[in-house]
Amino acid sequence: MRRRYTKKANWPSKNIKEQTSNESLNSQLDANIQKLKQLLDGPNDLVIREFLLNNNPTMKGSVVYMDGLIDKQLVQESILRNMKDFASNKKSYDTSKTILEVMYENFISIHSVEKGNTLEDALDGILVGKTVILIDGQTSALIINTKGGESRSIDEPTTEMVVRGPRVGFVESLGTNLALLRKSLQTSSLRFQTHQIGRRSKKSLVVAYVDGVVHPEIVKEVNRRIQSIDIDDAPESGFIEQWIEDSFLSPFPQMDNTERSDKASSELLQGKVVILLDGTPFVLIAPFTLGDFLKSPEDYNERWLIGTLLRILRYVAAFFALLLPSLYIALISLHPGLLPTDMALSIAATREEVPFPPVAEAFLMVLTMELLQEAGLRLPAPIGQTIGIVGGLVIGDAAVSAGIVSPIMVIVIGLTAISAFATPSFSLGISFRILRIAFMLAAGILGLFGIILVYIMVMIHMVNLKSFGVPYTAPFSPTMDRDWKDLILRAPMTILTRRPNFMNTKDVDSGSREKE
Structure with missing residues (x-):
């Protein structure tokens, strides 16, 4: 019996890469708008609001953002209304400055504003909830941080319940989580290092630590491993954990995860590093040992x-x-x-x-x-x-x-x-x-x-x-007798005045006032 074979489909032999553009912005506004629509395939949630400068039909500008990702009230009050005032304002300005510079200095009332020179800068800003201002005749754009949209309010963590302790847990917003850490640790030594994860999702990831406490080599190693991540998207911190852990064959977790802001801040003061990823309430804590896993904030x-x-x-x-x-x-x-x-x-x-x-x-x-x-x-x-x-x-x-x-x-x-x-x-x-x-x-x-x-x-x-x-077994092995007072037993707080010896922190005394 003769077998019949179907012709193999002519699929691309190589991986299809994301359609991006590193080309510079065009001086023509319509060309920039068309290119952005082409790169995004003209989605319904893309909002383009055009306006005229000094009521002159030949001087046009556009406000571009993605509906649902921005704070509508912020855009309305601090951008669109200001653009209307700018369009109708007859005041003369310094001719040595560009229109974008005049806008930034006189009409933009939002503190976080960046300048973009390429289509990729504008596209990346739009996709993360920023608003882009394009002006006809200008080869650069203003990228304004207007992130917002619907988000979950701060609530008590459901996975780590305690009888006595704070009722504050992390949420899916990275900015809110960083603010919670700032409130818990009101010190100028708290440091945040930002990374971008995901070739397509381009999510923000922050490595938090307390300078002067954590050992510099730990921070350096954490950043090195995070920079080696090469994936399309990291929807949850578990992806980051699996990528940067020491041994993927081990049945034991080598990092802890928590929703509690008080636990994260206390671990920072022990010389550890906290990794926060945008879009998830679970933050990672590293390094972590076996004895740490059997501790609870309620202790x-x-x-x-x-x-x-x-x-x-x-x-x-x-x-x-x-x-x-x-x-x-x-x-x-x-x-x-x-x-x-x-x-x-x-x-x-x-x-x-x-x-x-x-x-x-x-x-x-x-x-x-x-x-x-x-x-x-x-x-x-x-x-x-x-x-x-x-x-x-x-x-x-x-x-x-x-x-x-x-x-x-x-x-x-x-x-x-x-x-x-x-x-x-x-x-x-x-x-x-x-x-x-x-x-x-x-x-x-x-x-x-x-x-x-x-x-x-x-x-x-x-x-x-x-x-x-x-x-992983410290301070059981290698044996560090000084750390045993907070291992199986929990000594009185008046005795727990030194940070764990196995963490090799720069500042070993947790009882003295931190030098700012």
């Missing part, structure tokens, strides 16, 4: 005894979330002699009708727990809570009644799930979920010896892992 808002108790409880919860199912498998399957006799007999009685071995039983319940957790996250909030509570109770009770799993297994999985939710960092919680599977497989094959082997492998990996040059 410092409460008295030291309460903060210490909560932190110890968090370490215990991390141990349960990581190792409890694997310990159950190892003790029940291969090492029942390590259990007290009465407990071993009781567990054996509950497992008498269970048809599966402990390892299969544990994997079945862990899979069910993961499915319920994922479904609760994806569904709307009221339905998600119902699925999580009712689904867990119904499935657990039905599984025990049917003899598929033992009651002790349901208790173990329930305690594991509760302990996992006690971890402050969602990213670290996901890492524990991955490693939990590895520990369960090792426990099912080699028992406690398998758990120990996997534990040694994880420790070797973490000891060799770094976050922007800072050891």
Whole structure:
């Protein structure tokens, strides 16, 4: 039988690049307008408002902006109205200056104004919410910052709830987030370095740090990695994190993310760097260590005894979330002699009708727990809570009644799930979920010896892992005794007067007044 082949479509063999233009602005206004329309393909939200200068039909100008990206009131009050006054003004001006210079000095009442000489400058400004003023006969344009549009108001973070602490969280506006940091740290040492990310989206990214505190090499390394980013768009800070992290093969996160402005400002004072991306409320904090992931802002808002108790409880919860199912498998399957006799007999009685071995039983319940957790996250909030509570109770009770799993297994999985939710960092919680599977497989094959082997492998990996040059396990290893007072324990605030030694900050004393 003869096969019929369709002719291959004549697709371009190379990647199609974005249509941009580096050519200079034309002295003819109509040519510039037509070129901008051509580059943008004449969108409906492109607004072009023309006006006459001194009521002279031969002297024309245009105000160009993208509807929905600008502050309409600002454009109306500070640009369009001023342009009307300028057009009707009969006053004579310095003839040595261009019309744009006269506009800037006498009629533009907005502080952030730039001068553009190319079509790309004008196009980039329009696409980020700026307003461009073009004048017939001029080969340059005024690019005015009028960013605005609809945005979410400042609210309490939903992913990092605290009982006692500020109720202020970052939003999707980069300018608002920078202002929140300024309000938290009213110091002249706070520095912002701006980058542009995305060949097509061209989003603004800011690296924030406190000069005189952070080690200069950390700032230099962060900027170097950000400058190496080469992607079309970065819709969320997670794209930046994956691009600049030290090891993409590691299951552990090497940077933290937060919505809390108070947490970001406190980390800046510890000698760390905060990375803010326009369009997302989640900012990145680097470098970050394992001990930092188990801390919470609430530890410092409460008295030291309460903060210490909560932190110890968090370490215990991390141990349960990581190792409890694997310990159950190892003790029940291969090492029942390590259990007290009465407990071993009781567990054996509950497992008498269970048809599966402990390892299969544990994997079945862990899979069910993961499915319920994922479904609760994806569904709307009221339905998600119902699925999580009712689904867990119904499935657990039905599984025990049917003899598929033992009651002790349901208790173990329930305690594991509760302990996992006690971890402050969602990213670290996901890492524990991955490693939990590895520990369960090792426990099912080699028992406690398998758990120990996997534990040694994880420790070797973490000891060799770094976050922007800072050891991931510091101050556990390398051991820095001075930093232990804010690690598992939280010492009184009167003692916590020095910054972490492993951060190698320029100013180590956080108790003295900062020299401005």
